[in-house]
Amino acid sequence: MRFANEVNGLVVKFSRLEVNETLGVDMLVMERLYPLDFRAHEAEIREIQFDVFADELRTLHAAGFAHHDLQRPSNLPGERFDNILLTAQSLRLIDVGISVLHRQVGEAFFNAYVQRELEELARFRAFFLGR
Numbered sequence: 001m002r003f004a005n006e007v008n009g010l011v012v013k014f015s016r017l018e019v020n021e022t023l024g025v026d027m028l029v030m031e032r033l034y035p036l037d038f039r040a041h042e043a044e045i046r047e048i049q050f051d052v053f054a055d056e057l058r059t060l061h062a063a064g065f066a067h068h069d070l071q072r073p074s075n076l077p078g079e080r081f082d083n084i085l086l087t088a089q090s091l092r093l094i095d096v097g098i099s100v101l102h103r104q105v106g107e108a109f110f111n112a113y114v115q116r117e118l119e120e121l122a123r124f125r126a127f128f129l130g131r
């Protein structure tokens, strides 16, 4: 999350880590987003928002970060693209739980993750603009 935050503003911003003594757990405190329905903006606005999103995602890839969880696998319950949030300004990414860094997984794996992510991006485009 911190790696991606240094590259651009696409991924939700990390604030701090906290220990919750009552619950006995570590907590990750982050920026709070206020998501809108994917149909909240006119199609023309959404096209621009999608293009910015795609540019920022490719910039993250070029810097060595792949989100790796754009689209929920079809065998898992839940909305397909619920890690992509539409805010009043732009599309943002949450849930970096399984994201990967180039320097950690190496060239071959990283390129495979990026390839798959670009396929998911194309499916998200059809979903987001087709609403």
Ligand SMILES: Nc1ncnc2c1ncn2[C@@H]1O[C@H](COP(=O)(O)OP(=O)(O)OP(=O)(O)O)[C@@H](O)[C@H]1O
Residues within 6 Å of the ligand: 012, 030, 031, 032, 033, 034, 035, 078, 082, 083, 094, 095, 096, 097
């Ligand atoms: N920064 C945030 N601002 C607003 N809502 C958030 C934020 N982070 C998470 N959420 C909400 O909580 C939900 C679950 O968060 P997240 O995807 O990070 O957790 P998860 O454990 O991976 O859950 P899931 O399996 O549903 O993806 C999100 O779909 C979103 O509705």
Ligand SMILES: [Mg+2]
Residues within 6 Å of the ligand: 082, 083, 094, 095
């Ligand atoms: Mg999630």
